[in-house]
Amino acid sequence: MRAILSVVAILHGAAGIAAAPPRDPVGAAAAAPALKGAARVVVETLAVDRRGTWTIGSDEAEIFPGNDAVLEKSATLIGRQQPERREMVQVTARFAPIIRADGVCTLQVDSEVRTVAAGSSTGRTPAERRSAAVEIQPDKDRYIEAYSSSLTGSRLGFKVRCAAATGPAASPASVPDAAAITFVDFDLDIARGHDEGPVEPLKSNRLRAILGRQADNLFAFNVPLPEGPRGAKRYRREHVELELLPQVIAAGRIQVRIVLKGEIATVSGDGSSIPHHFEKEDTAVLSSGGSHAIDLDVVSGGEDEGWTRVRYRLLVTGRF
Numbered sequence: 507m508r509a510i511l512s513v514v515a516i517l518h519g520a521a522g523i524a525a526a527p528p529r530d531p532v533g534a535a536a537a538a539p540a541l542k543g544a545a546r547v548v549v550e551t552l553a554v555d556r557r558g559t560w561t562i563g564s565d566e567a568e569i570f571p572g573n574d575a576v577l578e579k580s581a582t583l584i585g586r587q588q589p590e591r592r593e594m595v596q597v598t599a600r601f602a603p604i605i606r607a608d609g610v611c612t613l614q615v616d617s618e619v620r621t622v623a624a625g626s627s628t629g630r631t632p633a634e635r636r637s638a639a640v641e642i643q644p645d646k647d648r649y650i651e652a653y654s655s656s657l658t659g660s661r662l663g664f665k666v667r668c669a670a671a672t673g674p675a676a677s678p679a680s681v682p683d684a685a686a687i688t689f690v691d692f693d694l695d696i697a698r699g700h701d702e703g704p705v706e707p708l709k710s711n712r713l714r715a716i717l718g719r720q721a722d723n724l725f726a727f728n729v730p731l732p733e734g735p736r737g738a739k740r741y742r743r744e745h746v747e748l749e750l751l752p753q754v755i756a757a758g759r760i761q762v763r764i765v766l767k768g769e770i771a772t773v774s775g776d777g778s779s780i781p782h783h784f785e786k787e788d789t790a791v792l793s794s795g796g797s798h799a800i801d802l803d804v805v806s807g808g809e810d811e812g813w814t815r816v817r818y819r820l821l822v823t824g825r826f
Contacts, residue, residue: 516658522644529572529612536735538581539606539607539805540571540604540605540606540607541605541607541670541789542567542571542729542761542789542790542791543570543605543670543671543672543690543753543754543761543789543791544569544570544571544670544754544756544761544791545566545568545569545570545571545603545605545611545667545668545669545670545671546566546567546568546569546668546669546670546754547566547567547568547569547575547601547603547611547613547661547667547822548564548565548566548666548667548668549564549565549566549577549599549664549665549666550563550564550649550664550665550666551563551564551565551577551579551597551662551663551664551817552649552662552663552664552665553581553583553660553661553662554660554661554662555583555584555586555658555660555661555710556584556585556586556590556658556660557584562579562581562662563579563787564765565577567601567756568671568754568755568756568761569601569603569756569757570644570756570757570759570761570791571604571605573602573757574600574601574602574603574614575600575601576598576600576601577597577598577599577600577601578596578597578598578599579596579597580594580595580597581594581595581598581662582594582595583595583655583658583660583662584658584660585655585657585658585659585660586658586659586738587658587659591657591658592658593621593622593655593657593658593660593724594621594622594668595619595620595621595653596619596620596621596660597617597618597619597620597652597653597662597769598617598618598619599615599617599618599652599664600614600616600617601613601614601615601666602613602614602615603668605668605670609643609644609669609670610641610642610644611641611642611643611644611668611669612639612640612641613639613640613641613642613648613666613668614637614638614639615637615638615639615640615650615664615666616619616635616636616637617635617636617650617652617653617664618633618635619634619635619652619653619662620633620704621634621653621655621657624756631746633747634652634653636651636652636653638650639685640666642666642667642668642669644669644670645667645669646667647665647666647667648665648666648821649663649664649665649666650663650664650666651663652676652813662727670701670759671753671754672700672753672763673718673753673754677736687716687717688716688717688719688755688761688826689714689715689716689806689826690714690715690716690752690824690825690826691712691713691824691825691826692712692713692714692715692750692822692823692824692825693710693711693712693716693723693821693822693825694710694712694713694723694748694779694821695707695709695710695820695821695823696708696709696710696725696746696818696819696820696821697818697819697820697821698727698816698817698818698819699816699817700813700815700816700817701813701814701815702815703717704730705817705819706754708725708727709725711723711725713750714773715752716752716782717752717753717755718751718753719751720749720750720751721749721750721751722747722748722749722750723747723748723750724745724746724747724748725744725745725746725747725748726743726745726746727743727744727746728742728743728744728764729742729744729813730742730811731772731811731813732812734774734775734812735810738774738775738776739774739775740772740773740774740775740811740812741773742770742771742772742812742813742816743769743770743771743773743779744768744770744816745768745769745770746766746767746768746818747754747766747767747768748764748765748766748820749763749765749766749767750762750763750764750822751763751764752824752826755826758793758794759791759792760791760793760794760824760826761789761790761791762789762790762791762792762798762822762824763787763788763789764787764788764789764798764800764822765785765787766784766785766786766787766788766800766802766818767783767784767785767786767822768784768785769781769782769783769784770782770784770804770806770816770822771792772811772812772813775802780806780811782804782805782806782807784802786800788800790813790822790824792822792823792824794824794826795823795824795826796823797821797822797823797824798821799819799820799821799822800820800822801817801818801819802817802818802819802820803815803816803817803818804816804817804818
């Protein structure tokens with residue numbers, strides 16, 4: 507069964523990937539355009555020995571840019587030759603992903619394998635360390651070898667998949683446990699400015715969402731306008747719709763997809779209206795209590811509508 511992990515410390519002795527402190531990006535990926543959100547890394551640790559190719563364990567973690575994750579595994583490898591030789595291996599691997607704007611995952615893997623041969627008088631052998639930098643296409647996997655034994659002829663490595671984490675990890679359970687549902691509270695503050703005037707607070711609201719499920723909020727305002735050229739009364743009708751999708755929580759941070767869309771319409775007393783549609787999407791990565799601001803400008807068709815420009819500023823604060 508695949509282990510789906512939400513961890514903040516190294517897991518000693520047990521299967522797992524654990525979040526580790528931030529580190530610098532590696533190589534050319536540091537300069538390449540990258541996405542803001544987390545990468546989902548799935549690792550199957552494989553061994554090849556007398557028993558054939560077998561899985562030591564499968565693990566999964568979400569990793570935000572600038573962070574990495576640590577995996578620790580242990581296993582006993584059996585040699586093909588006679589008399590039979592065995593060696594115990596302890597592998598520690600560090601995974602540092604960056605998701606480029608084109609969706610390709612650039613992954614740095616640093617591994618260290620320590621071994622003890624059963625019945626050996628020399629005890630532990632020096633650790634074998636390897637580093638690899640690979641590019642992984644979405645829905646593809648790559649094999650990275652971490653160890654090749656001169657004692658038993660066995661090998662050990664990782665089959666890795668890596669892609670943007672756009673939603674919660676799939677649960678192996680067919681029916682989610684209600685106790686496992688994660689709620690996220692959002693404080694919403696919207697402000698508005700006209701033309702070149704100051705942006706002033708308009709309204710606040712609070713919204714609760716479930717991790718992996720979208721929550722919506724609608725702000726609606728009517729603003730009086732000067733009379734039209736023929737003396738008709740007019741007003742500006744504003745509908746601002748907010749969509750929030752909390753996608754991933756990992757290492758004390760949350761990834762939220764934010765969509766701001768709606769319509770500003772110039773409505774005349776004769777029943778006619780001139781609509782202006784708008785939409786803007788962004789991804790926020792927040793710590794609990796942290797905020798993310800989105801600015802949006804909407805321009806009219808001309809001064810004949812009685813207004814020329816409306817500026818919105820939305821502040822989203824998440825608590826989880």
